[in-house]
Amino acid sequence: MSDVVKNSVRISEPATTKTPEATDAPIPDVDNYVAYTLKTQKALPPIQWSNILNELNWISFLVLTIPPFVGVVGAFYIKLQWQTAIWAVVYYFMTGLGITAGYHRLWAHRAYNASLPLQYLLAILGAGSVQGSIKWWSRGHRAHHRYTDTELDPYNAHKGFMFAHIGWMLVKPRRKPGVADVSDLRHNPVVRWQHKHYISLILIMAFIFPTMVAYLAWGDAKGGFIYAGVIRLVFVHHSTFCVNSLAHWLGETPFDDKHTPRDHMVTAFVTIGEGYHNFHHQFPMDYRNAIRWYQYDPTKWTIWVMSKFGLASHLKVFPDNEVRKGQLTMELKKLRRAQEQLTWPSDSNDLPVISWESFTSQAEKRPLILISGFIHDVSNFIEEHPGGAHFIRNYIGKDATTGFFGGVYDHSNAAHNLLAMKRVGVLHGGSPHGLDDKRAIPPSQRLKIARYTELLSPGSSSAYSDGEDGLL
Ligand SMILES: [Zn+2]
Numbered sequence: 001m002s003d004v005v006k007n008s009v010r011i012s013e014p015a016t017t018k019t020p021e022a023t024d025a026p027i028p029d030v031d032n033y034v035a036y037t038l039k040t041q042k043a044l045p046p047i048q049w050s051n052i053l054n055e056l057n058w059i060s061f062l063v064l065t066i067p068p069f070v071g072v073v074g075a076f077y078i079k080l081q082w083q084t085a086i087w088a089v090v091y092y093f094m095t096g097l098g099i100t101a102g103y104h105r106l107w108a109h110r111a112y113n114a115s116l117p118l119q120y121l122l123a124i125l126g127a128g129s130v131q132g133s134i135k136w137w138s139r140g141h142r143a144h145h146r147y148t149d150t151e152l153d154p155y156n157a158h159k160g161f162m163f164a165h166i167g168w169m170l171v172k173p174r175r176k177p178g179v180a181d182v183s184d185l186r187h188n189p190v191v192r193w194q195h196k197h198y199i200s201l202i203l204i205m206a207f208i209f210p211t212m213v214a215y216l217a218w219g220d221a222k223g224g225f226i227y228a229g230v231i232r233l234v235f236v237h238h239s240t241f242c243v244n245s246l247a248h249w250l251g252e253t254p255f256d257d258k259h260t261p262r263d264h265m266v267t268a269f270v271t272i273g274e275g276y277h278n279f280h281h282q283f284p285m286d287y288r289n290a291i292r293w294y295q296y297d298p299t300k301w302t303i304w305v306m307s308k309f310g311l312a313s314h315l316k317v318f319p320d321n322e323v324r325k326g327q328l329t330m331e332l333k334k335l336r337r338a339q340e341q342l343t344w345p346s347d348s349n350d351l352p353v354i355s356w357e358s359f360t361s362q363a364e365k366r367p368l369i370l371i372s373g374f375i376h377d378v379s380n381f382i383e384e385h386p387g388g389a390h391f392i393r394n395y396i397g398k399d400a401t402t403g404f405f406g407g408v409y410d411h412s413n414a415a416h417n418l419l420a421m422k423r424v425g426v427l428h429g430g431s432p433h434g435l436d437d438k439r440a441i442p443p444s445q446r447l448k449i450a451r452y453t454e455l456l457s458p459g460s461s462s463a464y465s466d467g468e469d470g471l472l
């Protein structure tokens with residue numbers, strides 16, 4: 001096991017010690033940093049069966065494969081005592097919170113301030129999760145947020161579920177993660193302390209401490225090691241990994257759909273509350289992942305409780321008004337899709353403009369009625385008119401606006417919507433433009449969702465054609 005532990009330490013070393021300059025490198029002044037970097041920075045060749053043995057990150061590979069193996073074999077030989085079972089679950093949450101409340105929300109995102117005792121506690125517990133040092137972890141995570149779904153995102157979800165989950169650690173990274181500033185962490189005494197004592201800390205916190213608790217309290221050293229140490233570690237690993245895989249794959253995008261992060265309750269349950277990832281990528285500095293009280297976010301609850309004990313402060317919360325703008329945009333997008341599935345009446349820009357003389361003469365050959373400046377062809381509707389065919393026949397070749405809007409019968413919104421579908425032309429000089437005459441806008445279109453580009457092009461009748469050539 002000491003091999004595993006020793007090896008696991010070194011997972012963090014390459015990124016933290018080999019490429020410190022990447023952290024501080026100034027961002028070049030280019031239009032698109034990602035495209036520029038991909039063009040100018042060399043990448044290692046793609047992984048193939050022929051080169052996989054050379055390209056494996058053996059240290060990480062062993063750290064991620066030996067514990068599951070030892071755990072399964074150990075569980076086969078060592079009986080699980082109920083006290084140890086409870087302790088393993090409790091310790092899973094404790095070390096998991098070291099990552100979620102500590103590494104992630106405190107250090108990677110500065111979502112709140114933690115007192116020194118709480119910082120030490122989180123740094124120690126986080127070490128028990130064996131996921132590299134705070135500095136290395138946060139560096140990669142900040143790049144993940146900054147370059148989400150691109151080649152500069154170390155766990156780019158577009159490379160597949162398994163790559164984002166674990167694959168990115170099993171092979172040598174093809175590129176350096178994109179530039180991300182971690183200068184704040186370099187000056188943090190707790191981060192430095194953890195980095196310095198990382199090997200001892202993971203040995204103690206991942207294996208010795210959980211073993212000792214079980215041994216001293218109920219005499220189950222072997223069970224403590226296997227269940228609260230090794231198996232618990234495997235669960236914490238995959239719990240965190242799910243934030244990079246499952247949270248970028250399963251669920252809804254209620255705040256923004258530009259990138260892969262998604263919200264789902266199942267992800268929240270397996271990640272100690274990090275499952276509202278769509279929200280998190282939109283508002284990463286917010287100390288919450290779940291914004292509703294009934295959503296599962298024990299990390300948020302822990303930070304909140306810590307603040308009540310005076311151990312945490314300045315819990316950052318994004319303004320609700322801005323959060324709701326994101327939600328509204330997504331709701332409007334959905335409605336817009338529903339709107340686009342319907343057939344809408346032609347508007348005055350798309351219809352031929354016809355003179356009054358042309359209208360009356362063409363109405364002798366086919367049933368045309370003028371309402372609100374639009375000429376309607378009612379040939380398929382005369383017999384189906386609920387008010388009787390004779391009413392319609394009376395208005396053929398005439399202006400029926402007043403009759404339609406209450407002079408004879410105040411038609412329903414549905415009738416008005418249906419009428420608009422029968423538009424075939426616009427009367428020259430009689431066409432209401434814009435909102436001059438609200439009756440020209442069918443009720444179904446008064447709250448229509450328009451893109452801003454559509455609003456920028458003002459309507460204009462361009463198809464004026466007088467005389468017998470008018471195409472109705
Ligand atoms: Zn993410």
Ligand SMILES: [Zn+2]
Nearest residue numbers: 141145280284
């Ligand atoms: Zn994050």
